[in-house]
Amino acid sequence: xxxxxxxxxDSKPVSAGTASSLCRLVSVLAQQAVGLLLLFGMALGxxxxxxxxVLNEVKPIPLLTGSAGFIATLDSNEPHLGPIVTPVVLVPLxxxxxxxxxxxxxxxxxxxxxxxxxxxxxxxxxxxAQLDFIANxxxxxxxxxxxxxxxxxxxxxxxxxxxxxxxxxxxxxxxxGPSNASNGAMLxxxxxxxxxxxxxxxxxxxxxxxxxxxxxxxxxGGRAGIFIPKTRLEFGGSFQHSLQDERSNxxxxxxxxxxxxxxxxxxxxxxxxxxxSGYWGEAAYRLSQVPYLQKQxxxxxxxxxxxxxxxxxxxxxxxxxxxxxxxxxxxxYYVIDxxxxxxxxxxxxxxxxxxxxxxxxxxxxxxxxLGDAWR
Amino acid sequence: MHRSLFxxxxxxxxxxxAISVIAQERTPPPSTVTITSAASAANNTxxxxxxxxxxxxxxxxxxxxxxxxxxxxxxxxxxxFRTNCGRCHMAPHxxxxxxxxxxxxxxxxxxxxxxxxxxxxxxxxxx
Numbered sequence: 001x002x003x004x005x006x007x008x009x010d011s012k013p014v015s016a017g018t019a020s021s022l023c024r025l026v027s028v029l030a031q032q033a034v035g036l037l038l039l040f041g042m043a044l045g046x047x048x049x050x051x052x053x054v055l056n057e058v059k060p061i062p063l064l065t066g067s068a069g070f071i072a073t074l075d076s077n078e079p080h081l082g083p084i085v086t087p088v089v090l091v092p093l094x095x096x097x098x099x100x101x102x103x104x105x106x107x108x109x110x111x112x113x114x115x116x117x118x119x120x121x122x123x124x125x126x127x128x129a130q131l132d133f134i135a136n137x138x139x140x141x142x143x144x145x146x147x148x149x150x151x152x153x154x155x156x157x158x159x160x161x162x163x164x165x166x167x168x169x170x171x172x173x174x175x176x177g178p179s180n181a182s183n184g185a186m187l188x189x190x191x192x193x194x195x196x197x198x199x200x201x202x203x204x205x206x207x208x209x210x211x212x213x214x215x216x217x218x219x220x221g222g223r224a225g226i227f228i229p230k231t232r233l234e235f236g237g238s239f240q241h242s243l244q245d246e247r248s249n250x251x252x253x254x255x256x257x258x259x260x261x262x263x264x265x266x267x268x269x270x271x272x273x274x275x276x277s278g279y280w281g282e283a284a285y286r287l288s289q290v291p292y293l294q295k296q297x298x299x300x301x302x303x304x305x306x307x308x309x310x311x312x313x314x315x316x317x318x319x320x321x322x323x324x325x326x327x328x329x330x331x332x333y334y335v336i337d338x339x340x341x342x343x344x345x346x347x348x349x350x351x352x353x354x355x356x357x358x359x360x361x362x363x364x365x366x367x368x369x370l371g372d373a374w375r
Numbered sequence: 376m377h378r379s380l381f382x383x384x385x386x387x388x389x390x391x392x393a394i395s396v397i398a399q400e401r402t403p404p405p406s407t408v409t410i411t412s413a414a415s416a417a418n419n420t421x422x423x424x425x426x427x428x429x430x431x432x433x434x435x436x437x438x439x440x441x442x443x444x445x446x447x448x449x450x451x452x453x454x455x456f457r458t459n460c461g462r463c464h465m466a467p468h469x470x471x472x473x474x475x476x477x478x479x480x481x482x483x484x485x486x487x488x489x490x491x492x493x494x495x496x497x498x499x500x501x502x
Contacts (some may be wrong), residue, residue, distance in 0.1 A: 058475070059473060063481075162463060191489050192489055232458055374471050
Protein backbone atom coordinates (compact mmCIF):
# COMPACT_ATOMS: atom_id res chain seq x y z
CA UNK A 1 0.00 0.00 0.00
CA UNK A 2 0.94 3.64 -0.17
CA UNK A 3 3.96 4.79 1.78
CA UNK A 4 4.64 1.32 3.05
CA UNK A 5 8.29 0.45 3.30
CA UNK A 6 9.36 -3.11 3.84
CA UNK A 7 12.41 -4.09 5.79
CA UNK A 8 14.27 -6.96 4.29
CA UNK A 9 16.88 -7.88 6.84
CA ASP A 10 20.07 -9.21 5.36
CA SER A 11 21.59 -12.00 7.36
CA LYS A 12 25.03 -10.82 8.35
CA PRO A 13 27.67 -13.16 9.71
CA VAL A 14 27.61 -12.91 13.45
CA SER A 15 30.81 -12.08 15.20
CA ALA A 16 32.13 -15.06 17.08
CA GLY A 17 32.29 -15.28 20.83
CA THR A 18 30.00 -14.02 23.50
CA ALA A 19 27.56 -12.20 21.27
CA SER A 20 26.93 -15.29 19.21
CA SER A 21 26.41 -17.52 22.24
CA LEU A 22 24.14 -14.97 23.82
CA CYS A 23 21.98 -14.71 20.73
CA ARG A 24 21.73 -18.48 20.44
CA LEU A 25 20.72 -18.66 24.08
CA VAL A 26 18.05 -16.03 23.61
CA SER A 27 16.76 -17.87 20.59
CA VAL A 28 16.58 -21.17 22.46
CA LEU A 29 14.89 -19.52 25.42
CA ALA A 30 12.31 -17.91 23.16
CA GLN A 31 11.53 -21.22 21.51
CA GLN A 32 11.28 -22.96 24.87
CA ALA A 33 8.96 -20.28 26.21
CA VAL A 34 6.66 -20.58 23.21
CA GLY A 35 6.82 -24.38 23.52
CA LEU A 36 5.88 -24.22 27.20
CA LEU A 37 2.96 -21.96 26.44
CA LEU A 38 1.81 -24.31 23.70
CA LEU A 39 1.94 -27.27 26.08
CA PHE A 40 0.15 -25.26 28.72
CA GLY A 41 -2.65 -24.40 26.33
CA MET A 42 -3.02 -27.94 25.05
CA ALA A 43 -3.09 -29.42 28.52
CA LEU A 44 -5.79 -27.15 29.84
CA GLY A 45 -7.81 -27.10 26.65
CA UNK A 46 -10.20 -30.04 26.86
CA UNK A 47 -11.04 -29.45 30.53
CA UNK A 48 -11.93 -25.79 30.06
CA UNK A 49 -13.90 -26.36 26.88
CA UNK A 50 -15.96 -28.97 28.68
CA UNK A 51 -17.04 -26.28 31.14
CA UNK A 52 -18.49 -24.02 28.49
CA UNK A 53 -21.93 -25.01 27.26
CA VAL A 54 -22.57 -24.32 23.60
CA LEU A 55 -25.11 -21.53 23.20
CA ASN A 56 -25.52 -21.90 19.46
CA GLU A 57 -25.51 -25.06 17.43
CA VAL A 58 -25.04 -23.31 14.10
CA LYS A 59 -22.64 -25.16 11.84
CA PRO A 60 -20.26 -22.74 10.14
CA ILE A 61 -19.76 -22.85 6.40
CA PRO A 62 -16.62 -22.12 4.31
CA LEU A 63 -16.55 -18.54 3.07
CA LEU A 64 -14.94 -16.54 0.32
CA THR A 65 -14.80 -13.01 1.61
CA GLY A 66 -12.43 -10.06 1.40
CA SER A 67 -12.29 -6.69 -0.20
CA ALA A 68 -11.69 -4.95 -3.49
CA GLY A 69 -10.84 -1.36 -4.15
CA PHE A 70 -9.67 1.14 -6.67
CA ILE A 71 -7.67 4.02 -5.25
CA ALA A 72 -6.44 6.92 -7.36
CA THR A 73 -3.63 8.93 -5.78
CA LEU A 74 -2.04 12.21 -6.71
CA ASP A 75 1.33 12.21 -4.98
CA SER A 76 3.34 15.40 -5.62
CA ASN A 77 1.41 15.91 -8.87
CA GLU A 78 2.27 12.39 -9.99
CA PRO A 79 -0.89 10.33 -10.59
CA HIS A 80 -1.09 6.69 -9.46
CA LEU A 81 -3.90 4.23 -10.03
CA GLY A 82 -4.16 1.41 -7.53
CA PRO A 83 -6.51 -1.49 -8.14
CA ILE A 84 -6.41 -3.98 -5.27
CA VAL A 85 -8.19 -7.25 -4.48
CA THR A 86 -7.59 -9.13 -1.23
CA PRO A 87 -9.64 -12.33 -1.13
CA VAL A 88 -9.96 -14.16 2.18
CA VAL A 89 -10.88 -17.84 2.37
CA LEU A 90 -12.20 -19.21 5.66
CA VAL A 91 -12.61 -22.93 6.18
CA PRO A 92 -13.99 -23.87 9.60
CA LEU A 93 -13.33 -27.46 10.60
CA UNK A 94 -15.33 -29.03 13.39
CA UNK A 95 -15.97 -27.03 16.53
CA UNK A 96 -12.53 -25.60 17.14
CA UNK A 97 -10.47 -25.41 13.97
CA UNK A 98 -10.21 -22.74 11.33
CA UNK A 99 -8.08 -22.44 8.22
CA UNK A 100 -7.84 -18.86 7.02
CA UNK A 101 -5.85 -17.32 4.24
CA UNK A 102 -5.67 -13.96 2.54
CA UNK A 103 -4.12 -13.19 -0.82
CA UNK A 104 -3.10 -9.76 -1.98
CA UNK A 105 -3.29 -8.77 -5.63
CA UNK A 106 -2.55 -5.17 -6.43
CA UNK A 107 -0.84 -2.86 -8.83
CA UNK A 108 0.57 0.64 -8.78
CA UNK A 109 -0.04 2.08 -12.24
CA UNK A 110 1.81 5.24 -13.20
CA UNK A 111 2.36 7.29 -16.34
CA UNK A 112 5.56 6.48 -18.23
CA UNK A 113 7.19 9.34 -20.18
CA UNK A 114 6.75 8.85 -23.91
CA UNK A 115 3.90 6.37 -23.53
CA UNK A 116 0.19 6.87 -23.28
CA UNK A 117 -1.92 5.51 -20.48
CA UNK A 118 -0.83 4.02 -17.15
CA UNK A 119 1.66 1.22 -16.71
CA UNK A 120 2.79 -0.83 -13.79
CA UNK A 121 3.58 -4.27 -12.51
CA UNK A 122 1.10 -6.65 -11.03
CA UNK A 123 2.06 -7.61 -7.48
CA UNK A 124 0.83 -10.61 -5.58
CA UNK A 125 1.50 -12.13 -2.20
CA UNK A 126 0.12 -14.23 0.61
CA UNK A 127 -0.73 -12.01 3.55
CA UNK A 128 -1.53 -14.94 5.78
CA ALA A 129 -2.25 -18.65 5.54
CA GLN A 130 -2.78 -20.02 9.00
CA LEU A 131 -4.35 -22.86 10.91
CA ASP A 132 -6.09 -21.84 14.13
CA PHE A 133 -6.97 -24.19 16.94
CA ILE A 134 -9.26 -22.78 19.61
CA ALA A 135 -7.78 -24.79 22.47
CA ASN A 136 -10.01 -23.30 25.15
CA UNK A 137 -11.78 -20.02 25.96
CA UNK A 138 -8.43 -18.41 26.74
CA UNK A 139 -5.96 -19.73 24.20
CA UNK A 140 -6.00 -20.04 20.43
CA UNK A 141 -2.99 -21.72 18.85
CA UNK A 142 -2.00 -20.51 15.40
CA UNK A 143 0.60 -22.02 13.11
CA UNK A 144 1.61 -21.05 9.59
CA UNK A 145 1.92 -17.59 8.14
CA UNK A 146 0.16 -14.91 10.13
CA UNK A 147 0.01 -11.13 10.30
CA UNK A 148 2.54 -9.97 12.87
CA UNK A 149 0.66 -8.76 15.94
CA UNK A 150 2.68 -5.63 16.58
CA UNK A 151 0.39 -2.72 17.47
CA UNK A 152 -3.06 -2.94 15.90
CA UNK A 153 -3.05 -1.43 12.42
CA UNK A 154 -1.48 -4.35 10.57
CA UNK A 155 -3.82 -6.96 12.01
CA UNK A 156 -7.08 -5.16 12.46
CA UNK A 157 -7.25 -1.99 10.38
CA UNK A 158 -5.28 -2.78 7.22
CA UNK A 159 -7.99 -3.95 4.74
CA UNK A 160 -9.16 -1.19 2.41
CA UNK A 161 -12.80 -1.54 3.45
CA UNK A 162 -11.90 -1.03 7.13
CA UNK A 163 -9.30 1.76 7.05
CA UNK A 164 -10.68 5.26 7.31
CA UNK A 165 -7.81 6.79 5.31
CA UNK A 166 -6.37 4.89 2.37
CA UNK A 167 -2.76 5.87 3.06
CA UNK A 168 -0.74 3.68 5.42
CA UNK A 169 0.51 5.24 8.64
CA UNK A 170 4.18 6.15 8.30
CA UNK A 171 5.21 3.86 11.17
CA UNK A 172 3.36 0.80 9.87
CA UNK A 173 6.58 -1.04 8.88
CA UNK A 174 7.90 -0.92 12.45
CA UNK A 175 7.81 -4.33 14.08
CA UNK A 176 5.84 -6.25 11.46
CA GLY A 177 8.71 -7.76 9.48
CA PRO A 178 9.03 -8.05 5.71
CA SER A 179 5.72 -8.23 3.82
CA ASN A 180 3.87 -7.55 7.10
CA ALA A 181 3.74 -11.20 8.17
CA SER A 182 5.52 -13.89 10.16
CA ASN A 183 6.01 -17.59 9.53
CA GLY A 184 5.89 -19.60 12.72
CA ALA A 185 3.61 -20.17 15.68
CA MET A 186 1.50 -17.93 17.84
CA LEU A 187 -0.64 -18.15 20.95
CA UNK A 188 -3.39 -15.60 21.36
CA UNK A 189 -6.70 -15.00 23.00
CA UNK A 190 -9.01 -12.70 24.84
CA UNK A 191 -10.79 -13.27 28.13
CA UNK A 192 -12.49 -11.47 30.96
CA UNK A 193 -10.37 -11.20 34.09
CA UNK A 194 -12.66 -8.79 35.89
CA UNK A 195 -16.28 -7.77 35.34
CA UNK A 196 -15.10 -4.38 34.11
CA UNK A 197 -12.35 -5.31 31.66
CA UNK A 198 -11.06 -7.94 29.24
CA UNK A 199 -7.49 -8.80 28.42
CA UNK A 200 -6.26 -9.78 24.98
CA UNK A 201 -2.80 -11.04 24.17
CA UNK A 202 -0.64 -12.61 21.48
CA UNK A 203 2.83 -14.17 21.77
CA UNK A 204 4.63 -15.46 18.71
CA UNK A 205 7.81 -16.75 17.21
CA UNK A 206 8.73 -16.26 13.57
CA UNK A 207 11.38 -17.96 11.49
CA UNK A 208 13.54 -16.52 8.73
CA UNK A 209 12.06 -17.24 5.31
CA UNK A 210 13.51 -15.82 2.13
CA UNK A 211 11.11 -17.39 -0.36
CA UNK A 212 9.42 -14.83 -2.58
CA UNK A 213 5.84 -13.90 -1.65
CA UNK A 214 6.06 -15.55 1.79
CA UNK A 215 9.20 -14.01 3.24
CA UNK A 216 9.55 -13.36 6.95
CA UNK A 217 12.18 -12.44 9.52
CA UNK A 218 13.37 -14.29 12.60
CA UNK A 219 11.98 -12.70 15.73
CA UNK A 220 9.83 -13.30 18.78
CA GLY A 221 7.48 -10.98 20.54
CA GLY A 222 4.11 -10.31 22.01
CA ARG A 223 1.29 -7.89 22.40
CA ALA A 224 -1.12 -7.39 25.29
CA GLY A 225 -4.11 -5.12 25.60
CA ILE A 226 -6.86 -4.21 28.02
CA PHE A 227 -10.38 -3.51 26.81
CA ILE A 228 -12.92 -1.77 29.02
CA PRO A 229 -16.35 -2.42 27.46
CA LYS A 230 -18.20 0.12 29.62
CA THR A 231 -16.18 2.98 28.18
CA ARG A 232 -15.21 1.27 24.91
CA LEU A 233 -11.58 2.02 25.61
CA GLU A 234 -8.77 -0.30 24.60
CA PHE A 235 -5.08 0.23 25.16
CA GLY A 236 -2.03 -1.95 25.13
CA GLY A 237 1.57 -2.47 24.19
CA SER A 238 3.74 -4.59 21.92
CA PHE A 239 7.27 -5.88 22.20
CA GLN A 240 9.49 -7.67 19.73
CA HIS A 241 13.03 -8.97 19.82
CA SER A 242 14.80 -9.59 16.53
CA LEU A 243 16.80 -12.82 16.39
CA GLN A 244 18.86 -11.89 13.37
CA ASP A 245 21.07 -9.06 12.16
CA GLU A 246 21.24 -6.38 14.86
CA ARG A 247 19.30 -8.42 17.46
CA SER A 248 17.41 -5.29 18.27
CA ASN A 249 14.24 -4.65 20.26
CA UNK A 250 11.11 -2.87 19.06
CA UNK A 251 8.19 -1.74 21.12
CA UNK A 252 4.92 0.06 20.60
CA UNK A 253 1.73 1.25 22.26
CA UNK A 254 -1.79 1.52 20.93
CA UNK A 255 -5.13 2.93 22.06
CA UNK A 256 -8.68 2.96 20.72
CA UNK A 257 -11.56 4.89 22.22
CA UNK A 258 -15.15 5.10 21.06
CA UNK A 259 -17.22 7.26 23.39
CA UNK A 260 -20.85 6.20 23.74
CA UNK A 261 -22.19 9.74 23.50
CA UNK A 262 -20.76 10.48 20.04
CA UNK A 263 -20.33 8.53 16.77
CA UNK A 264 -16.60 9.10 17.12
CA UNK A 265 -13.64 6.72 16.79
CA UNK A 266 -10.23 7.70 18.10
CA UNK A 267 -7.15 5.58 17.48
CA UNK A 268 -3.48 6.10 18.10
CA UNK A 269 -0.23 4.16 17.88
CA UNK A 270 3.37 4.72 18.83
CA UNK A 271 6.23 2.56 17.56
CA UNK A 272 9.96 2.58 18.17
CA UNK A 273 12.80 0.49 16.78
CA UNK A 274 16.39 1.02 15.75
CA UNK A 275 15.09 1.68 12.24
CA UNK A 276 13.09 4.69 13.35
CA SER A 277 10.19 5.73 15.48
CA GLY A 278 6.98 7.68 15.28
CA TYR A 279 3.32 7.95 16.13
CA TRP A 280 -0.05 8.56 14.57
CA GLY A 281 -3.40 9.63 15.96
CA GLU A 282 -6.64 9.46 14.05
CA ALA A 283 -10.19 10.61 14.72
CA ALA A 284 -13.22 9.67 12.62
CA TYR A 285 -16.59 11.29 13.17
CA ARG A 286 -19.80 10.02 11.60
CA LEU A 287 -22.26 12.85 10.92
CA SER A 288 -25.28 10.87 12.10
CA GLN A 289 -26.14 13.34 14.86
CA VAL A 290 -26.29 16.41 12.64
CA PRO A 291 -29.93 17.52 12.57
CA TYR A 292 -29.84 18.56 8.89
CA LEU A 293 -29.85 16.42 5.75
CA GLN A 294 -30.05 13.29 7.89
CA LYS A 295 -30.53 10.98 4.92
CA GLN A 296 -27.18 11.93 3.37
CA UNK A 297 -25.12 12.94 6.37
CA UNK A 298 -25.67 9.79 8.41
CA UNK A 299 -23.66 7.94 5.73
CA UNK A 300 -20.86 10.50 5.82
CA UNK A 301 -17.72 10.31 7.92
CA UNK A 302 -15.04 12.92 8.49
CA UNK A 303 -11.54 11.72 9.29
CA UNK A 304 -8.37 13.45 10.42
CA UNK A 305 -4.95 11.98 11.12
CA UNK A 306 -1.78 13.53 12.45
CA UNK A 307 1.44 11.56 12.31
CA UNK A 308 5.13 12.00 12.68
CA UNK A 309 8.07 9.73 12.05
CA UNK A 310 11.72 10.02 12.97
CA UNK A 311 14.58 8.50 11.01
CA UNK A 312 16.69 5.77 12.57
CA UNK A 313 20.23 6.24 13.79
CA UNK A 314 21.83 4.64 10.74
CA UNK A 315 20.80 5.92 7.30
CA UNK A 316 21.48 2.45 5.84
CA UNK A 317 18.85 0.73 7.92
CA UNK A 318 16.44 3.57 8.57
CA UNK A 319 12.85 3.08 7.45
CA UNK A 320 12.49 6.79 6.79
CA UNK A 321 15.07 8.81 4.86
CA UNK A 322 14.30 11.98 6.82
CA UNK A 323 12.07 13.08 9.66
CA UNK A 324 8.49 13.47 8.46
CA UNK A 325 5.35 15.10 9.70
CA UNK A 326 2.01 14.63 7.99
CA UNK A 327 -1.52 15.84 8.41
CA UNK A 328 -4.41 14.25 6.55
CA UNK A 329 -8.09 15.01 6.28
CA UNK A 330 -10.62 12.73 4.63
CA UNK A 331 -14.29 12.30 3.84
CA UNK A 332 -15.88 8.86 3.48
CA TYR A 333 -19.37 8.07 2.26
CA TYR A 334 -20.87 4.68 3.10
CA VAL A 335 -23.12 3.97 0.11
CA ILE A 336 -24.43 0.61 1.33
CA ASP A 337 -23.16 -2.01 3.76
CA UNK A 338 -19.66 -2.85 2.53
CA UNK A 339 -19.42 -0.23 -0.23
CA UNK A 340 -17.57 2.96 0.61
CA UNK A 341 -16.47 6.00 -1.38
CA UNK A 342 -13.34 7.53 0.08
CA UNK A 343 -11.31 10.69 -0.42
CA UNK A 344 -8.52 12.46 1.41
CA UNK A 345 -6.02 15.25 1.30
CA UNK A 346 -2.67 15.11 3.06
CA UNK A 347 0.23 17.49 3.47
CA UNK A 348 3.63 16.02 4.19
CA UNK A 349 6.25 18.20 5.83
CA UNK A 350 9.84 17.01 5.42
CA UNK A 351 13.25 18.56 5.56
CA UNK A 352 13.94 17.84 1.88
CA UNK A 353 10.69 19.40 0.65
CA UNK A 354 6.99 19.37 1.44
CA UNK A 355 4.39 17.70 -0.73
CA UNK A 356 0.65 17.13 -1.09
CA UNK A 357 -1.06 13.74 -1.38
CA UNK A 358 -4.62 13.39 -2.63
CA UNK A 359 -6.59 10.16 -2.78
CA UNK A 360 -9.95 9.24 -4.26
CA UNK A 361 -11.34 5.75 -4.33
CA UNK A 362 -14.01 3.16 -3.95
CA UNK A 363 -13.79 0.10 -1.70
CA UNK A 364 -16.04 -2.90 -1.37
CA UNK A 365 -16.23 -5.81 1.05
CA UNK A 366 -17.70 -9.02 -0.31
CA UNK A 367 -18.91 -12.23 1.35
CA UNK A 368 -19.76 -15.38 -0.61
CA UNK A 369 -20.73 -18.58 1.20
CA LEU A 370 -19.17 -21.68 -0.33
CA GLY A 371 -22.17 -23.91 0.21
CA ASP A 372 -25.72 -23.79 1.47
CA ALA A 373 -25.78 -20.91 3.96
CA TRP A 374 -29.25 -21.58 5.29
CA ARG A 375 -29.33 -25.30 5.94
CA MET B 376 21.03 -7.32 29.65
CA HIS B 377 19.05 -8.29 26.57
CA ARG B 378 18.94 -11.91 27.59
CA SER B 379 17.53 -11.06 31.01
CA LEU B 380 14.99 -8.66 29.57
CA PHE B 381 13.83 -11.19 27.06
CA UNK B 382 13.71 -14.04 29.56
CA UNK B 383 11.82 -12.01 32.16
CA UNK B 384 9.34 -10.78 29.57
CA UNK B 385 8.45 -14.30 28.56
CA UNK B 386 8.40 -15.61 32.10
CA UNK B 387 6.21 -12.68 33.13
CA UNK B 388 3.79 -13.27 30.28
CA UNK B 389 3.64 -16.99 31.04
CA UNK B 390 3.01 -16.37 34.73
CA UNK B 391 0.26 -13.83 34.04
CA UNK B 392 -1.37 -16.25 31.65
CA ALA B 393 -1.20 -19.10 34.14
CA ILE B 394 -2.66 -16.97 36.96
CA SER B 395 -5.45 -15.72 34.73
CA VAL B 396 -6.42 -19.19 33.59
CA ILE B 397 -6.35 -20.56 37.14
CA ALA B 398 -8.45 -17.63 38.34
CA GLN B 399 -10.93 -18.21 35.53
CA GLU B 400 -11.27 -21.84 36.45
CA ARG B 401 -12.65 -20.81 39.84
CA THR B 402 -15.39 -18.63 38.34
CA PRO B 403 -18.61 -19.87 36.72
CA PRO B 404 -18.37 -20.68 32.99
CA PRO B 405 -18.92 -17.67 30.72
CA SER B 406 -22.27 -18.74 29.37
CA THR B 407 -23.61 -19.29 32.88
CA VAL B 408 -22.46 -15.83 33.87
CA THR B 409 -24.14 -14.38 30.85
CA ILE B 410 -27.38 -16.16 31.34
CA THR B 411 -27.39 -15.24 35.02
CA SER B 412 -26.65 -11.59 34.34
CA ALA B 413 -29.11 -11.51 31.48
CA ALA B 414 -31.74 -13.09 33.68
CA SER B 415 -31.03 -10.71 36.51
CA ALA B 416 -31.37 -7.84 34.07
CA ALA B 417 -34.70 -9.28 33.07
CA ASN B 418 -35.65 -9.60 36.72
CA ASN B 419 -34.93 -5.94 37.39
CA THR B 420 -37.15 -4.75 34.63
CA UNK B 421 -40.62 -3.32 35.22
CA UNK B 422 -42.05 -5.61 32.59
CA UNK B 423 -43.94 -8.28 34.57
CA UNK B 424 -43.32 -10.84 31.84
CA UNK B 425 -39.54 -10.40 32.12
CA UNK B 426 -39.40 -9.92 35.87
CA UNK B 427 -40.41 -13.50 36.62
CA UNK B 428 -37.41 -15.40 35.32
CA UNK B 429 -35.47 -16.26 38.46
CA UNK B 430 -38.29 -15.82 40.94
CA UNK B 431 -39.37 -19.41 40.40
CA UNK B 432 -42.96 -18.32 40.23
CA UNK B 433 -44.99 -21.48 39.64
CA UNK B 434 -47.86 -19.46 38.18
CA UNK B 435 -45.76 -18.38 35.21
CA UNK B 436 -45.54 -20.87 32.33
CA UNK B 437 -42.02 -22.08 31.41
CA UNK B 438 -42.41 -20.63 27.91
CA UNK B 439 -42.54 -17.13 29.40
CA UNK B 440 -39.35 -17.86 31.33
CA UNK B 441 -37.63 -18.95 28.15
CA UNK B 442 -38.89 -15.91 26.28
CA UNK B 443 -37.56 -13.60 28.98
CA UNK B 444 -34.12 -15.23 28.89
CA UNK B 445 -34.13 -15.21 25.12
CA UNK B 446 -34.99 -11.53 25.06
CA UNK B 447 -32.30 -10.69 27.61
CA UNK B 448 -29.71 -12.69 25.67
CA UNK B 449 -30.63 -10.91 22.48
CA UNK B 450 -30.29 -7.50 24.13
CA UNK B 451 -26.95 -8.45 25.66
CA UNK B 452 -25.79 -9.86 22.31
CA UNK B 453 -26.66 -6.64 20.51
CA UNK B 454 -24.78 -4.66 23.15
CA UNK B 455 -21.67 -6.82 22.72
CA PHE B 456 -22.01 -6.58 18.95
CA ARG B 457 -22.03 -2.76 19.03
CA THR B 458 -19.22 -2.61 21.58
CA ASN B 459 -16.83 -5.07 19.94
CA CYS B 460 -17.39 -4.91 16.18
CA GLY B 461 -17.42 -1.11 16.06
CA ARG B 462 -13.93 -0.92 17.54
CA CYS B 463 -12.40 -1.60 14.13
CA HIS B 464 -15.07 -1.32 11.45
CA MET B 465 -18.63 -0.34 10.71
CA ALA B 466 -20.89 -3.02 12.14
CA PRO B 467 -22.11 -5.14 9.21
CA HIS B 468 -25.66 -6.13 8.47
CA UNK B 469 -26.80 -9.60 9.44
CA UNK B 470 -25.73 -12.56 7.34
CA UNK B 471 -27.25 -16.06 7.13
CA UNK B 472 -26.57 -18.05 10.32
CA UNK B 473 -23.92 -20.39 8.88
CA UNK B 474 -22.08 -17.49 7.28
CA UNK B 475 -22.15 -15.60 10.55
CA UNK B 476 -20.86 -18.65 12.44
CA UNK B 477 -17.78 -18.78 10.20
CA UNK B 478 -17.24 -15.02 10.28
CA UNK B 479 -17.47 -14.83 14.07
CA UNK B 480 -14.90 -17.61 14.44
CA UNK B 481 -12.59 -15.63 12.17
CA UNK B 482 -13.19 -12.50 14.24
CA UNK B 483 -12.60 -14.34 17.46
CA UNK B 484 -9.07 -15.07 16.31
CA UNK B 485 -8.45 -11.78 14.52
CA UNK B 486 -9.91 -9.39 17.10
CA UNK B 487 -9.30 -11.56 20.18
CA UNK B 488 -12.98 -11.63 21.11
CA UNK B 489 -13.70 -13.37 24.37
CA UNK B 490 -15.53 -16.68 24.26
CA UNK B 491 -18.55 -15.08 25.93
CA UNK B 492 -18.64 -12.18 23.47
CA UNK B 493 -18.38 -14.54 20.53
CA UNK B 494 -21.28 -16.67 21.67
CA UNK B 495 -23.55 -13.75 22.51
CA UNK B 496 -22.80 -11.92 19.26
CA UNK B 497 -23.41 -15.09 17.27
CA UNK B 498 -26.65 -15.63 19.14
CA UNK B 499 -27.78 -12.10 18.36
CA UNK B 500 -26.68 -12.21 14.73
CA UNK B 501 -28.44 -15.49 14.02
CA UNK B 502 -31.83 -14.51 15.41
